[in-house]
Amino acid sequence: MRFSSSFLKAAFRASVASLCVNLAGPVTAQTEPATLKIVWPPSGATVPLNADGERAIGVLVESNFKLLAAGQCGSDKRCGHVHMKIDPQGDSCNLPGRPYNSMNSDFGGPLIKANFGACAVPTGEHVIGVLLADDHHQPVLIDGKPVTALVQVRTTMP
16 A cells, blocks of 8 residues: 555654644643632631630641742742731731741641730631742732632630
């Protein structure tokens, strides 16, 4: 059986095109946008504070970024840590000399300690806000806006 020269050229071009797509991956594939949410406490929850001086509770977050200690991400652009601020509209709950209440940059992972003892009034209605930061403490942005999550809680004495 004889194949025409034009048929062989077309088959060769199709094979090369297929190989290029397989090596390079789909041209339209894009990285999934960064996500961050507070898993615990749920919004609207009443949470008893710890009896120690920090009046701390654990805040559990979830992200599609790898959460590591600051400076540990290397070249991984989908890696960072979380900055947390209680009542983020003001500075009444910030740790002394800091623009936030807590962060997980020292140890990484999804658990952040919310230090309500730093608040002028630790009990009552509060908003817990978290911000996704890169390995260098800069906010991760989507369309120019930082990736954040908020929940409102009511805290009580133990």
